[in-house]
Amino acid sequence: MIDIRCQLYLIYAYRKVNRAMSADVVTRFAPSPTGYLHIGGARTALFNWLYARGRGGKFLLRIEDTDRARSTPEDTAAILQGMEWLGLDHDGEVISQFDRADRHAEVANEMLAAGKAFKCFATQDKIEAFREAARAEGKSTLYRSPWRDADASTHPDLPFVIRVRAPEGGVMVIKDEVQGDVKIGHDQLDDMILLRSDGTPVYMLAVVVDDHDMGVTHIIRGDDHLSNAARQMMVYEAMGWDVPVLAHIPLIHGPDGKKLSKRHGALGAQEYQLMGYPAAGMRNYLARLGWSHGDDEFFSDAQAKEWFDLTGIGKSPARFDTKKLEHLCGQHIASSKNAALQQELLDFLAAKGSDAMSKDRIALLSSGLDCLKERAKTFHELIEKAEFILSDRPIQPDEKALKSLDSVSRGILNALTPHLQNVSWTRGALEAVTAEFAEANGTKFSKMAGPLRAALAGRSATPSVFDMLLVLGREESLGRITDAASENG
RNA sequence: GGCCCGUUCGUCUAUCGGUUAGGACGCCAGGUUUUCAACCUGGAAAGACGAGUUCGAUUCUCGUACGGGCUGCCA
Numbered sequence: 059m060i061d062i063r064c065q066l067y068l069i070y071a072y073r074k075v076n077r078a079m080s081a082d083v084v085t086r087f088a089p090s091p092t093g094y095l096h097i098g099g100a101r102t103a104l105f106n107w108l109y110a111r112g113r114g115g116k117f118l119l120r121i122e123d124t125d126r127a128r129s130t131p132e133d134t135a136a137i138l139q140g141m142e143w144l145g146l147d148h149d150g151e152v153i154s155q156f157d158r159a160d161r162h163a164e165v166a167n168e169m170l171a172a173g174k175a176f177k178c179f180a181t182q183d184k185i186e187a188f189r190e191a192a193r194a195e196g197k198s199t200l201y202r203s204p205w206r207d208a209d210a211s212t213h214p215d216l217p218f219v220i221r222v223r224a225p226e227g228g229v230m231v232i233k234d235e236v237q238g239d240v241k242i243g244h245d246q247l248d249d250m251i252l253l254r255s256d257g258t259p260v261y262m263l264a265v266v267v268d269d270h271d272m273g274v275t276h277i278i279r280g281d282d283h284l285s286n287a288a289r290q291m292m293v294y295e296a297m298g299w300d301v302p303v304l305a306h307i308p309l310i311h312g313p314d315g316k317k318l319s320k321r322h323g324a325l326g327a328q329e330y331q332l333m334g335y336p337a338a339g340m341r342n343y344l345a346r347l348g349w350s351h352g353d354d355e356f357f358s359d360a361q362a363k364e365w366f367d368l369t370g371i372g373k374s375p376a377r378f379d380t381k382k383l384e385h386l387c388g389q390h391i392a393s394s395k396n397a398a399l400q401q402e403l404l405d406f407l408a409a410k411g412s413d414a415m416s417k418d419r420i421a422l423l424s425s426g427l428d429c430l431k432e433r434a435k436t437f438h439e440l441i442e443k444a445e446f447i448l449s450d451r452p453i454q455p456d457e458k459a460l461k462s463l464d465s466v467s468r469g470i471l472n473a474l475t476p477h478l479q480n481v482s483w484t485r486g487a488l489e490a491v492t493a494e495f496a497e498a499n500g501t502k503f504s505k506m507a508g509p510l511r512a513a514l515a516g517r518s519a520t521p522s523v524f525d526m527l528l529v530l531g532r533e534e535s536l537g538r539i540t541d542a543a544s545e546n547g
Numbered sequence: 548g549g550c551c552c553g554u555u556c557g558u559c560u561a562u563c564g565g566u567u568a569g570g571a572c573g574c575c576a577g578g579u580u581u582u583c584a585a586c587c588u589g590g591a592a593a594g595a596c597g598a599g600u601u602c603g604a605u606u607c608u609c610g611u612a613c614g615g616g617c618u619g620c621c622a
Contacts, residue, residue, distance in 0.1 A: 090622045125621055155622095182620065189619095196548050199618065219620060237552065246550050246618085254620040261622045285551060285617035308553075309615075317615070343559095346571090350560055353570045372560075374553050375615065382559065382572040392585085433584045443583085458582095507581040519583035 083115025084275045087141075087148070088155075088265065090122040091133035094326030095140030097378060098280065098310045098318055101344045105307060105366070106278045107146045108345065112363035118272055119148035123156045124264055140327030143409075145337050145359075153272070155264050162259030165267050165297065166220050166252040174296035175252055177218040178203040200248040220253040222292050230288045235305040235368040237281070242288040250289050262286065266293040274302050278368070281306040305368045308348055308375040315377060331409055334438030336394070336402060339387030346386075348376045356389050388435035396427045406437040415448075422447050422529065429525035446515035446526055451534070452541045459512035463542055467509035471543035473499065474506070475536060483532050485524050513542035 085106040089099050110117040119141070123129035138152070169175035180203055189199045206223055224247040232240040252263045259267075269277060284306040294301045312318050318325065330340060342357060349372070351357075351365040391399065400423065407415070415423070426447050434440035441448070455463060474495055481491045496503045507523055514526045514535060527535050 088622095092622070122622060128621070185620090193548075198549055200549085232551095240551065242551065248618080251620055256620080258620085260620070265622090280616090281552070282616050283622095286622095288551090288617095306552090311615085313558085315614070347559065353561065355559090355571050372553095376560090377558060379558050379572070385572055388585085432586095435584090439584090502581095504581055511582065517582090521583090523581065 082273075082275065083110055083113045084118060084273050085110040085115065085278060086118040086120055086269070086272065086274050087146075088120045088122050088268075088279070089137050090125065090128075091130060091137060092125070092128040093133055094328060095137045096318065096325045097327070097330070097344070099137075100140060100144060100146075100327050100340075101310060101347060102278065102280055102307065103141060103146050104144070104341060104344050105305075105349070105371075106276075107148075108362055108366035109276060109278060109368070112366050115275075116149040117146075118150060118153070118274070120153040120155060120268060120272070122261065122264070123154055124159070124259060124261055126156070129156075136326065136328065143327060143331050143337055144340060153268070155268060158264070158268060158271075159259055161271065162264050162267050163253060163257060165293075166259065166263060169222065169252065169293075169296050170220055172296070173223070175220050175222050176203070176206050176208070176249075177213060178205040178221045178249070178251075179214055179216050179218045180205065200246065203249045206249055217255040219251045219255050221249040221251050222296065224249050224292060225295075230291055232284070232287045232291065232304060233301075234284070234287075235303060236308075236371050236373060237284060237306055240284065240288075242285070247289060247292065250292070252293075262289055263293060266290045266297075266299075269302060270294075270297075270299050276303045276305065276368075278305045278307060280309050282309060303368075305371065307371055308373060310347060311375045311377045313377055313379065318378065328409075331406070334406060334436035334440075335383065335387050336390050336437065338394075339383065339390040342390065343383045343386045347378070348372050356386060384435040391434055391437075391440065392432045394431060396424060396431075399427055399431060400424050403437055403440065407441070419448070426521075426525075426529040429521045429529070433521065443521060445517065446520055447529060449516065451537055453513070453516040453538055455512050455516040455542070456518075458518040459516050462508035462512045462518065467512075468543045470499070470501070470506060471509055471513060471539050475539055475543065478532070478536060478539070483528070485528060488524055488527055509542070510539070513539045 087099075087103040087106050089095065089103075095103075107117050109115070121129075121134055121137070123134070141148070166175060170177070185201055188201065192199045202224065203221055206221070225244045228244050230242045230244060230247065232242065234240055250262055251260050253259055268274075287304060287306070291301065293299075310318055331337075338359065341359060341362065345357075345362050345366065346355060349366065349370050351370055354361070354365070357365070394402070400420070403423070404415075404420070423444060426444060430440055430444055434443055446453075474492070477491050477495050478488075481487045492503055492506065496506060508518065510523045511518060511520050511526075514520070514523070514530065520526060530538070
């Protein structure tokens with residue numbers, strides 16, 4: 059007897075603990091496939107991902123494709139690709155909202171049967187005329203259908219939509235973790251359409267049904283949905299469903315403070331990838347945009363997951379700042395492990411459509427990473443600075459480099475060559491032999507650095523001369539120096 | 548038009564009634580240096596405006612201005 063009681067209690071306690079650990083947090087990202095994954099959407103996805111991942115919960119992905127005219131498979135693919143690049147992995151299958159149309163209709167009909175919704179036979183022309191008139195008079199354009207209380211016996215045999223019966227009197231309170239309690243009068247709510255005249259569901263119904271069916275516990279989305287939340291609340295109330303925790307986050311604005319739009323340039327996640335920003339830097343920057351954890355600026359994914367919370371989200375819109383993004387990206391590149399960095403670099407090159415590199419070249423690049431990664435803010439810059447590794451002999455010097463290869467300099471390079479032939483190829487030895495050579499020839503290393511840079515890289519701005527010598531090795535280095543020294547200027 | 552939300556250095560933000568209003572990016576000056584970066588030190592730089600509450604407001608309330616969102620058989 060006691061045993062059974064104990065067991066029951068243990069089960070009870072276990073469930074309680076489980077709940078306390080919020081093991082059942084479920085968030086979702088629900089973009090509509092009517093364009094690429096823009097930066098605002100990416101941040102919304104990131105917030106949901108961080109919240110779930112930081113709590114051992116689930117992060118779901120749903121494509122809101124109920125608008126057949128505007129939804130395209132290409133856009134869905136672009137969104138998926140963007141998420142993949144950003145490393146925002148979701149749990150379970152990608153859910154298509156369109157595929158669930160029957161279930162949405164089922165709910166609408168349930169509401170109809172319960173008297174929470176009604177059939178409306180008003181034509182679109184009539185409604186438009188009503189709105190036109192209301193606008194002209196400066197009155198509210200909210201539509202309350204004359205059919206909301208009509209008896210079924212008076213229903214004509216005509217096409218109809220199903221509308222929700224908006225409540226009268228009183229106020230709707232949206233409890234929002236970011237915005238606080240937002241009160242909206244019931245008189246601000248219209249008899250919104252649930253099912254179109256062709257029987258297809260409308261977004262406002264579909265989100266609520268899907269979020270409920272998917273067990274979503276926390277809705278984190280753009281605050282452009284804040285007003286919509288009040289309307290969606292009508293469905294929750296009609297169905298007697300629990301309302302998830304709501305968090306409406308401010309939108310991201312462009313550098314000019316205006317709403318982010320195509321005017322502001324490349325905005326798809328893909329574009330940022332192509333510009334060479336590492337995904338980790340992007341995540342860090344985006345997380346920090348509109349959310350803060352004290353003075354922490356540069357942090358890892360693990361820290362972000364641990365720290366991220368709804369209470370740290372600000373209420374005002376943030377502007378996108380490329381400079382700070384770059385700074386953070388530079389930090390992430392510099393602190394990357396070489397192996398991971400190399401892979402990301404190759405992925406970047408592949409995304410750009412560059413030709414695949416040979417194994418030897420990749421190995422060379424990999425050995426150059428230590429001296430390269432601390433000087434690049436983007437992969438683009440890193441590749442740029444790695445040019446000395448990626449070029450083949452004979453090196454074509456650019457204009458500036460050519461200037462440091464005058465006859466005097468070529469003479470110096472010529473004279474230096476034998477000294478490099480037998481020296482042991484280590485930084486210490488190389489530094490010593492060049493210093494000796496400089497002194498013996500009455501010059502300074504700083505005078506020799508330019509010509510050496512030009513010979514080794516064909517450029518005037520490069521990594522350290524010694525770094526390049528070490529990465530390239532004796533044979534290649536001497537080859538390049540000989541090339542440059544013997545060239546006819 | 549109606550309803551809702553927002554407003555701290557140029558930008559992202561800290562502050563949860565009492566601070567010389569802190570940090571970061573960027574900018575400027577200096578340092579280091581083998582070029583470019585990186586790095587180090589220092590500096591300039593903010594509470595939209597107006598009332599009210601209070602012994603005391605960046606912080607609470609109201610108004611104004613400005614910005615944003617919603618107001619679709621779009622999502």
